[in-house]
Amino acid sequence: MKHAETQSPVSFLANVARLPQKGLPVVVEADARQRAALAAEHDLLSVESYRAELHVASWKRNGVKVSGRVEADITQACIVTLDPVAAHIDEPVEALFLPEHSKLGREGFEGGGEIVLDADGPDSPETFSGDTIDVGALAEQFFVLAIDPYPRKPGASIEAAGDDQLEESEFQKKLRSLLGKS
Structure with missing residues (x-):
């Protein structure tokens, strides 16, 4: 996994070295300080609630699958009037991770192999190093993608x-x- 310069306000490191057979449930519920940091970081007027319910499980031989949902209530500024616009985010979270030096992750890149990309298909697995993955930061990425880039007050x-x-x-x-x- 690529590490950002700054840590996510909702960072939660999941130890993936020895995951339980049924997987690891993770709930990230942002407190007032974390919600204020999310609002400031993503140019929102406020984040009233933020909750990510995730499931971290083994995938294939050494991989990790993270799935779940991120839900939030946010307030943005209307792009026309700058009035507050409330929005609800309910976004599915789905990601695959492979260890940095995984043979599965290199398939297709070595020996001139061909890689087929499907825009509607699942994303390629990300890589991680060490024994942890920041599943909180992952949920934040899905949260950000769900934010309306052009919020508009009704009638504006x-x-x-x-x-x-x-x-x-x-x-x-x-x-x-x-x-x-x-």
């Missing part, structure tokens, strides 16, 4: 924002003239 539009309307219509005229449409 660029036209309703006022002065931007003129700029947009000038842009549309220019675009039409470039496309040769009148």
Whole structure:
């Protein structure tokens, strides 16, 4: 697993050296300090709740599979009005990990092998070193991917924002003239 420069506010290191046969259940419930750190780190007005329920289990010979869900209630600023916009995140978490020097992880890379990538298929396994994986940071990655990059308050539009309307219509005229449409 690639380590970030800074540690995740919801970091939870799972020891994967000797996982129980039925796997290891992990629950990460962020306290007020962690929620404030998540909000600051991801440009949110606030994070009202954050909970990740994960299951860490052995996969293939030396691999690890992490699955579960991350749920959160967040408040973002509307991109048009900057008013608060509430959102609920309920995102599945699914990831595979292989030890750094795993033969399974190198298959296809050595000997000029061909690698087939499927955009809709499962992600390739990540690698990790040592005996731990930060499953809290992994859940945070899925949380971030679920955040709406363009939150909009119901009824808010660029036209309703006022002065931007003129700029947009000038842009549309220019675009039409470039496309040769009148």
